[in-house]
Amino acid sequence: MxxxxxxxxxxxxxxxxxxxxxxxxxxxxxxxxxxxxxxSISSLTDRLKIVEDALGDELLNELKTHHWQQFFDWLxxxxxxxxxxxxxxxxxxxxxxxxxxxxxxxxxxxDTRSYGKEGKFIRGLTPEELRRLFANISPRIRxxxxxxxxxGLRVGEMAGLIFDDFNFTNDLVYKDGLPVAPNSFVVRRxxxxxxxxxxxxxxxxxxxxIPLTTRSRMLVERxxxxxxxxxxxxxxxxxxxxxxxxxxSGPYQLLKNAARKAGLDWVSWHVLRHTSASLNNMDAIDxxxxxxxxxxxTTAHYSTPAISRIRKGLEEVEHVIGESNxxx
Numbered sequence: 390m391x392x393x394x395x396x397x398x399x400x401x402x403x404x405x406x407x408x409x410x411x412x413x414x415x416x417x418x419x420x421x422x423x424x425x426x427x428x429s430i431s432s433l434t435d436r437l438k439i440v441e442d443a444l445g446d447e448l449l450n451e452l453k454t455h456h457w458q459q460f461f462d463w464l465x466x467x468x469x470x471x472x473x474x475x476x477x478x479x480x481x482x483x484x485x486x487x488x489x490x491x492x493x494x495x496x497x498x499x500d501t502r503s504y505g506k507e508g509k510f511i512r513g514l515t516p517e518e519l520r521r522l523f524a525n526i527s528p529r530i531r532x533x534x535x536x537x538x539x540x541g542l543r544v545g546e547m548a549g550l551i552f553d554d555f556n557f558t559n560d561l562v563y564k565d566g567l568p569v570a571p572n573s574f575v576v577r578r579x580x581x582x583x584x585x586x587x588x589x590x591x592x593x594x595x596x597x598x599i600p601l602t603t604r605s606r607m608l609v610e611r612x613x614x615x616x617x618x619x620x621x622x623x624x625x626x627x628x629x630x631x632x633x634x635x636x637x638s639g640p641y642q643l644l645k646n647a648a649r650k651a652g653l654d655w656v657s658w659h660v661l662r663h664t665s666a667s668l669n670n671m672d673a674i675d676x677x678x679x680x681x682x683x684x685x686x687t688t689a690h691y692s693t694p695a696i697s698r699i700r701k702g703l704e705e706v707e708h709v710i711g712e713s714n715x716x717x
Contacts, residue, residue: 408492410452411445417483436472436479439464449487454497461501470505477503511655513664521651527643532608533625534644534661539605541665541680544658545579546595549587552613553620557606573600574609576681595681 414437422430443460444452457480464473481498488496514522519538526534537547555574556562562569569575575598578587590596601609612624641658648656666680666688677688 408449408487409445410447410449411441413449413483413487414441414445417486421486432475433479436476437483439476440480449484450493452497454500457497458501461503465504468505470503473505474503477501511657511660511663513660513662513667514653514656516668518651518653519664519668522647522653522656525647525650527647530640530643532611533640536605536608536625537658537661538665538668539602539608540599541662541669542576542599543579543591543595543662543681545581546576546590546681547625548580548623549578550574550576550624551620552618552622552624555601555609555624567596567598569598570600572606573598575599590681592681592683594678594683597678597681599679 418430418434418437440460443463447456461473461477464476468476477498481496484493484496484498487493523531523534533547536542537544540547542550553564554577556564556569556571559571561571564575565577567575567577575596576590577596579590579595580586581588609624613622644656644658645654648654662680666676669676669679671679673685673688677685680688682688
């Protein structure tokens, strides 16, 4: 980081005149990478690669607001709105990084706007669809699928569970300063398939405690009963002791095979999380805490209006109207 800053200061005038977008991205990633998680590095690299492919040879200081707006408008025809916003934010941060080092004088991204198609929300399974999936599921992964539906975990969180995350006692215990209620477990790490190591969960609010139902506790106990247990023993492994997260792994292929047989080709590990969220009857705040969402607006995607509750609400309004008519 210090070496990069020294290079930028030493060559400041030259960079102001000759810095291309491609070189800017290279220097930015080299100076910025140490502050990011591996998954964030991958996402940022993908976003800036799109920028580099389109504008790599352009001089950074010569690109004005209207140039960038034309680029974002072009992106809108290729990608959904969330992707366009993510790319715009990455470019905005890049300009900010060089501005703090005196290489660029202003940030032309501030006055641009993001447009694009709204991304399609991948819904969870209905009860009937879930029954069809289980009718075709391989016994080798049935326990894993059940556990994910019962707990709403992200696949990385599920793959990151170790024996020490669980409290099977009847007493409140503390793990990393977090109170874990009896018969519960704590989500405090996620397994990264790229680096093959543990990392923090997606957001700060993703660190959470989830209660075990009778069924989910039985699934965990069955998964660990044949193991030589240590605090770091992973709970869910494949036959060759690999975690389940890899899309090329046997368990994922078994899930996709079952989904195709059930006529549910779009099912993935993450759909199981959506299924858990949409089938439970929690209110929005409890559901947010259960899923570990940073914002309740994200949780709202999973909320489907219950006709019975809507009808009851309308009947209450009808009752008030009826009383009003009776008074006239």
